[in-house]
Structures are given as structure tokens and as C-alpha cells.
Amino acid sequence: MTAQHHAGQRLSLKGQLLSVRYVGPVDGKSGEWLGVEWDDSTRGKHDGVHEGNKYFGCRSKSPSCASFLRSQQPWDKHRTFLEALREKYVSQTSAADQEAIYFSTKQAEEVGFDKFARRQAELRGIHVLVLDRMRIRHRANDPDVDAIGSVCKEITELDIGGNFFETLGEVYDLCRRLPKLRSLTLDGNRFSVEDMLQIRKGSSTSIRTLSLSNVLLDWGAELVPLLQHHFSGVQTLAATNNEWSVASDAGGLPPGLKTLDLSNNDYTALADLSSVACSSVETLVLKNCTIATIVNTASTNLRPVFRSVQELDVRHNKVAVWNFFDQLPASFPSIKHLRTTGNPLYSNLRSHDGKALAAEDGYMLTIARLPSLETLNYSKITDKDRLNADTYYLGLIAAEISAASTDVGAADVRERHPRFGALCEKYGEPTITRKTIRADGEIDPDSLAARLVRVMFSSGTLVWTEELPKSLSIYALLGNVSKKLGVLPLRLRLVLETDERDPVSSGPAAYEGPDWWCSDSDDEDAESQDTLRAKEAQGQNLWAMREVEMRAGTRALGTYVEGADARVRVEARG
Incomplete structure (x- = not known):
């Protein structure tokens, strides 16, 4: 070497x-x-x-x-900290060397330029230094290194990301010379922390805001010990783009840490952040990860509970099912603020029966699943928003239960919507028109579905279907149809088409009773067309479908219809 x-x-x-x-x-x-x-x-x-x-x-x-x-390459030249500082912030030309400025033929008087240059050279009034990607290499024995303290004595925020720092000791030696430093950005540096224990513990406890993005330190073996040993006073930490997939089993984070940004990492489930769940973090930002679930079913990790987190940002992840938000209140019992845009769930919203839903529907369905939420995607949730969201969600659950044909299916729907019970207590249980199927395959006569009849109406080329109570009077039925067609009720005639047949004679021969069914017949359902034509030619009896006119009156629809379905033809009276 x-x-x-x-x-x-x-x-x-x-x-x-x-x-x-x-x-x-x-x-x-x-x-x-x-x-x-x-x-x-x-x-x-x-x-x-x-x-x-x-x-x-x-x-x-x-x-x-x-x-x-x-090794023989045209390497870019490095700078010391003070060289980078002078290059970016301090003018190398005095006011006396400046070319004279003229307005027409009169020379302008430059008042205070020298004073301003002196103030700038001393960094007076400057509290924030941004020296990222300046190729800074710092050594404790650099020339004029002791001048850093006097020149930068008022600096409170320092950004030295993307430079040539190789060890933690170099970072520490620079920061200790800035007595008022409270915010430090080290993004893009690839320094080693092997010398961590050689530095006095708690040496950087005055730092309140720390950024360690794209430093590629190991979470458990390097980052957490670094925070505990040197940055125990940090309150806001950004550690994005570090290729982490797990943040667990690493001991405690600093007790005062309240805001944590772990965006652009490789987490797939919130359970990957179990060590964060045990911290005092109140704002957790997880943008642009690959999070799809609370718990990864392929692993044995337990469901975490982030008791202190009040604000969660999971924008642009891989959440594709509502189950994620159904489980969120159990894992984040204190959540008040949530940001969710950019997840695949919202790009293809569908109801239980496959109908497309709008973006506003997704907004309401998210609110309804999280009762303690105060803002969603930076929008304040008003009392009206909450009422609309809850009742809309309750109605969708009721429709899904109604579509279930068995008790087991209905129970499964309730289990998939854990908020259903609480919503029923708050707003009352909705009407459910489920067709309960008994063990013998018949509809339960005690269910609401047994008291409804599905009527298919036809009027010329117009066909429509309605589900109506059997107790509905023919007067009311005529009123519904007339409203649909825009015609006065007295000008309409309702004809019920049944599945029963009546004999029709086409000649003088008398009716001799029904045709007997024979088990030896090749056609069990009806006579062949040739046989019917032969009988018609011989003047024998034929069959016609029975039709019943439903006359206006108080008689109930159910007295005409025995089953759950009916066909009604609408005609104009002559």
C-alpha cells in the first residue's frame, strides 16, 4: 500500500x-x-x-x-475548510480595486462598500454556512485551523455534505470549533466511525438537527451507537437513502428525538422499524420506500405499536389494499396526521362489486377507517368531512354484507371491516337486504330479501329492473312506472307474464285435458315442433303463456307474485 x-x-x-x-x-x-x-x-x-x-x-x-x-489520475484538488469558506463567502477584491461606476458622465459615489466587504470577510450577520460538495478535507493540523473558531463563532447551521471527510474524528474536530452550532448536515459523506470510542462521549450534545442521508452507515452497528455516544441531544434526524431494510434490535434512539425521516430506504413493512416503535418519535416520514403492509407475513416479526407517533407520512410506497389502513389504528393509536398519496391503492379504486370509485371516494374511505385522524394529505378534516366519510363507508359495508349469500360470507365481510361495529354504534345499524340462504338452499323467510320481489319491466324496447316490497299496492306500482315513463297512470296497463300455460283451441275440437308426460319420450320438456305443427294442422289444442292484468287498486304486489322474480309488460290503454 x-x-x-x-x-x-x-x-x-x-x-x-x-x-x-x-x-x-x-x-x-x-x-x-x-x-x-x-x-x-x-x-x-x-x-x-x-x-x-x-x-x-x-x-x-x-x-x-x-x-x-x-492511481495516476487527474484527481480534483481538495480544499481546507477555510479555503472553501473564503472561496464561497468572502470577496477577494477590495472596494478600492473595483472599476468606477458612471451614470452618464457622473461618477457614482460608492458608500459603505469597504465596510460591507469587511463585515462579509468576518461573516458578521451570517448564521448559516452551506459548503456542500466543495471537496473539503479537514485535518486538525491544517494551516490557520485555529482561525475557524473566531471566523465562525456565530454559525448555528452548517452543511458540509458530499465532501472528503474520512473519519468521525475529522467531523468532530471541525464541529467543536463552532460553539453555537445547532444544525449539522453530513449528507453524502462516507466517513468511518471506527474511532467513535476514542472521542469523548457526549461531545456533540448541542446538535439539535442532524442529517445523515446517503452516508451508508449500518443502522444497528454504526448509526444508533453514533447517536447514543455523540448526538444524544438530537431532536430532528434525517437519514434517507441509506439502503436500509431493517431498523430493529439496535437499542434505544435518543430520548429527545421527535422527528425522524427515513425516506428512500428499502423497508417493506412497518414492522421492519421495531426499534423506532420503542422510541419517543412523534413524526415519522417514510416516503418513497417499498412499504406494503404493517407486518410482513413471510417473517416472524410481531405487530409493532408506535405509541408516540402522531404524524405519519407513507407517500409513494406500495400500499395496494385497504387492510393496511384497517390495521393502522392498532399500530398507531395516537395518529392525528397522515399523508398517503402516490400509493397504488388509490390508482384503481373499486367497490366490492367491481364498480370504479373516484379519488374523492378514496379520501373518504381512508378517513372513515381512522377515527382519530385530524388531517389527511395536509387537509384538515372537518366535522362534515367525518360525517360524510363515516356514513358513506357504512353504506358500502352494508351493501357488501347484502351481497353475501351465506352467514359465513356476511361474517367474513364484518371481519374485514373492523370499524363496522363502532360505526353502527355511532350512527345506527344500516338496512341490510341480504338473501340469507338456509342449509336446504332456500332463502330464509325471515330475512328482508324474502319480502322483496325483483320485477323486470318492459315497455317496447325499454327494459329496466327494480327490487320492490311485496306489500306495495298496485296503485303505488302504477305511480312508479308512470313516473319512469312520464305518462299518466290511468293511461297505462300492467300485464304480469307468468310461467304457466293455458290451452288454446285452434279449431272446433273440444279440450280433452292436458297432455300426459311419458318417461319414454326423447324430449322431456316439450313436444317437438313437428308434432305441434301436426296437431295444429289437425285442429287440436295448443298452449299459450298465461298473462294476468294487474288492475289499479289496493291489492298488494305479493298477491300476484309467488316467487322472488316477476316480469311485467307495460302497455298503453286504447
Whole structure:
């Protein structure tokens, strides 16, 4: 290993950041090579394994994050912290060196420019420094390093993401020189924490806001111990895009941590975050993960309970079924604010019978499943919103129960909608028109369905169907039909078409009784057309379907119809 390059070294080549993971020979190639892991995980050609030989490991899980490079490269030049600070914030030209400014022929008087330049050089009035991707390499023995404290004594927020920090000690040495620092962003740095225990515990407890996105530290072995040992005072933590799939079994998070952003990680279930469930986090952001369920059925993890979480953001995940939101109150008993847009569930909403639902329906069905919710997707839920959502959801459940043909099916519907009981207590149980099927296959006579009749009306080419109570009078039935057709009731005639047949004589021969059925006949249902034509030619009796006129009166529809279905032809009176 050469003195110029070493494992863990941070470099930049043509603006592309990388970490040296290996220095040495490569089989089949001459000379010394650098095995590097690119920050851009799509830039490489392998993951440290080349032609079957593993030369080094990478932090990224990407199969294309690594490459081999020759050490003689036009590496981008690094800067010290103060050099980067002066380059970005301090003007190198004094006011006296500025070219004179003229308005027409009169020279403008530049008042206060020198004073402003001096203030800027001292960073007076500046509290936030953004020095990301400035190729900063910090060492405790850098020239003028002691000047950092006096120049940056008022700095409260510092962003040094995407730089050349290689160890936690380098980060600590820089931050300890900023006495008022409260917010620190280290995104995109790939520093090692192996020297963690060599640094005094609690050295950075003044930091309240910390960002460790895309640092690719291990959650349990590196990140959580780092927080416990050095950043125990943090209240807001952003740790996105770290390729984590599990955040569990790692001990406690800082007791004062209230806001946690774990977006763009690889979680598939909320149970993957069991260590977060045991924390005091109140706002949990999980955008752009692959979360689809509360508990992954393929694993043995138990259902977590996030007792302190009041605000949850699961936008742009993989939630595709309502069961996720049905289980949410049990896992988040204190939830008040929820954001859910961008999940596949809302892109293809359907009712139980396959009818398409609008986006507004999805909004209401989400609210109805979460009784403690106060805002959804940043919109405040009013009392009217809650009433509309609850009653709409209750009606859909009732319709689904009505469609169930057995008691077992109805019980299954109730089980799939755990809010049904509470909604019934609050608003009263809805009317359910379920056709209960008994063991013998018949409809239960005590059910509401047994007191209804399904009537198919026909008027010319117009055909429609209605489900009506058998107790409905013919007066009322005529009124319904006349309203449908826009015709006065007295101008209509209702004819019930039955399935019974009456004999019709086509000649002088007298009726001799019904034809007897014979078991030897090839046709068990009816005589052949040839036989009927022969009988008609001989003047014998034929059969016609019986029709009954339903005359206007108080007589009930059920006295005309025996079964559950009927056909009624609507005619105009002559």
C-alpha cells in the first residue's frame, strides 16, 4: 500500500466522488490498482468482485458501484475548510480595486462598500454556512485551523455534505470549533466511525438537527451507537437513502428525538422499524420506500405499536389494499396526521362489486377507517368531512354484507371491516337486504330479501329492473312506472307474464285435458315442433303463456307474485 493512497481515502475525479476500498495488484493486470466505490452507484462495473475474485467490499448494495482505476489520475484538488469558506463567502477584491461606476458622465459615489466587504470577510450577520460538495478535507493540523473558531463563532447551521471527510474524528474536530452550532448536515459523506470510542462521549450534545442521508452507515452497528455516544441531544434526524431494510434490535434512539425521516430506504413493512416503535418519535416520514403492509407475513416479526407517533407520512410506497389502513389504528393509536398519496391503492379504486370509485371516494374511505385522524394529505378534516366519510363507508359495508349469500360470507365481510361495529354504534345499524340462504338452499323467510320481489319491466324496447316490497299496492306500482315513463297512470296497463300455460283451441275440437308426460319420450320438456305443427294442422289444442292484468287498486304486489322474480309488460290503454 502506497503512502499516497489508502483504504477509506476520499477522492474526486472529474467531479465524481469516490472512496478508495483497495490498493494493490489485480490478477491478469500489471502494476498497482485502486479499487474504488463510487458515490454514484451506477457508475461502476462490479461490486468489488472481479472475474470471480473478491478484492474488497462496498457499503452500497448496488452491483455496479465499484471499479478499478490506475492511481495516476487527474484527481480534483481538495480544499481546507477555510479555503472553501473564503472561496464561497468572502470577496477577494477590495472596494478600492473595483472599476468606477458612471451614470452618464457622473461618477457614482460608492458608500459603505469597504465596510460591507469587511463585515462579509468576518461573516458578521451570517448564521448559516452551506459548503456542500466543495471537496473539503479537514485535518486538525491544517494551516490557520485555529482561525475557524473566531471566523465562525456565530454559525448555528452548517452543511458540509458530499465532501472528503474520512473519519468521525475529522467531523468532530471541525464541529467543536463552532460553539453555537445547532444544525449539522453530513449528507453524502462516507466517513468511518471506527474511532467513535476514542472521542469523548457526549461531545456533540448541542446538535439539535442532524442529517445523515446517503452516508451508508449500518443502522444497528454504526448509526444508533453514533447517536447514543455523540448526538444524544438530537431532536430532528434525517437519514434517507441509506439502503436500509431493517431498523430493529439496535437499542434505544435518543430520548429527545421527535422527528425522524427515513425516506428512500428499502423497508417493506412497518414492522421492519421495531426499534423506532420503542422510541419517543412523534413524526415519522417514510416516503418513497417499498412499504406494503404493517407486518410482513413471510417473517416472524410481531405487530409493532408506535405509541408516540402522531404524524405519519407513507407517500409513494406500495400500499395496494385497504387492510393496511384497517390495521393502522392498532399500530398507531395516537395518529392525528397522515399523508398517503402516490400509493397504488388509490390508482384503481373499486367497490366490492367491481364498480370504479373516484379519488374523492378514496379520501373518504381512508378517513372513515381512522377515527382519530385530524388531517389527511395536509387537509384538515372537518366535522362534515367525518360525517360524510363515516356514513358513506357504512353504506358500502352494508351493501357488501347484502351481497353475501351465506352467514359465513356476511361474517367474513364484518371481519374485514373492523370499524363496522363502532360505526353502527355511532350512527345506527344500516338496512341490510341480504338473501340469507338456509342449509336446504332456500332463502330464509325471515330475512328482508324474502319480502322483496325483483320485477323486470318492459315497455317496447325499454327494459329496466327494480327490487320492490311485496306489500306495495298496485296503485303505488302504477305511480312508479308512470313516473319512469312520464305518462299518466290511468293511461297505462300492467300485464304480469307468468310461467304457466293455458290451452288454446285452434279449431272446433273440444279440450280433452292436458297432455300426459311419458318417461319414454326423447324430449322431456316439450313436444317437438313437428308434432305441434301436426296437431295444429289437425285442429287440436295448443298452449299459450298465461298473462294476468294487474288492475289499479289496493291489492298488494305479493298477491300476484309467488316467487322472488316477476316480469311485467307495460302497455298503453286504447
